[in-house]
Amino acid sequence: MIKVMIVEDDPMVAEFNKCYLELVEGFTLQALVHSADEAFSVLDQTEIDLIMLDIFMPGMNGLDFLINLRQQGKSADVIVISAACDNNHIKKALQFGAVDYIIKPFQFERLNSALLGYKGLVGLMEQDVLNQVELDQCILYKEQSVAAKLPKGVDRNTLNVIWEKIQELGQSPFSTEEIANQIGVSRVSMRKYLEFLKQIGSLKLELIYGTVGRPIYKYRCIHTMNNFIHRYL
Incomplete structure (x- = not known):
């Protein structure tokens, strides 16, 4: 299971992200926090594979958090989920290693594609030898054939x-x-x-x-x- 931490200061958005995450097979929520300081506290105590990160937060913003994350040598991957849609924020997030950038508001389909693409890339990186076609499919987020998890009560x-x-x-x-x-x-x-x-x-x-x-x-x-x-x- 891919261990996830959600970093989002808006409680309602955080809950939406949590519910969306639970619909995708292969991910487990390890922590849901509302600030960068809380996130670093979790990272000091818990193994996290993927961070779903907001940019606009009180105190340290998401970009500064991402920069500090890399400066500390922490290896957790990051998907940015933010209302910031200007090229400056997006460029900086990608420069400092965000694996994807999702602009709010967004449909579940977009997040699902990002998570499935990330899961495919994680699986691919477990191989000793990489195939170009498989690598392209993961990096470019091609259509995934993985059956998605249905919510409880939906047959x-x-x-x-x-x-x-x-x-x-x-x-x-x-x-x-x-x-x-x-x-x-x-x-x-x-x-x-x-x-x-x-x-x-x-x-x-x-x-x-x-x-x-x-x-x-x-x-x-x-x-x-x-x-x-x-x-x-």
């Missing part, structure tokens, strides 16, 4: 049936009740599947205004040819 076969029905609907909006009736499952169960599909970026939730009555929320497929969903099927 792969049921998800496949629901996704096929959604593809039939194309770009037409639908409510939880409407598709639950078509599939033959309860609204409570269906809501869990639809929220998962929304979380990974396959669906979006819209407020639909009718001619009479209150507006209602309906889901809409973002892209019926979204290949990312097939990692879960």
Whole structure:
């Protein structure tokens, strides 16, 4: 298992990152901290393979943390997850060894790709002799064939049936009740599947205004040819 530490000062974002991490097979969260000082304390006591690092934090910011990390000779890899999108921050993060840079806000698909790519690279580095094709696939983050972990209560076969029905609907909006009736499952169960599909970026939730009555929320497929969903099927 790849041991991960999340360094994020916003408690809500930290929790989102934690939940996203738990969806990806092969990673385990060792620590969740809210400052650079806390992170260095953890590193002094615990073996960490990968750090998910924010830049804008009170006290020492993420870039200074990354610089200090390298100056101390610590080998933990870093994926930066930050709202900083200017070339100065990005260039410095990459110069000091960040293996990836994800700009907030982001979809789960982007983080999942980064983690799967990193896991592939870790596995490749365990080999004595490296193959160029395999190395290119990991470094360039090509499509991974690894089946992603589903959250508790989401069944792969049921998800496949629901996704096929959604593809039939194309770009037409639908409510939880409407598709639950078509599939033959309860609204409570269906809501869990639809929220998962929304979380990974396959669906979006819209407020639909009718001619009479209150507006209602309906889901809409973002892209019926979204290949990312097939990692879960």
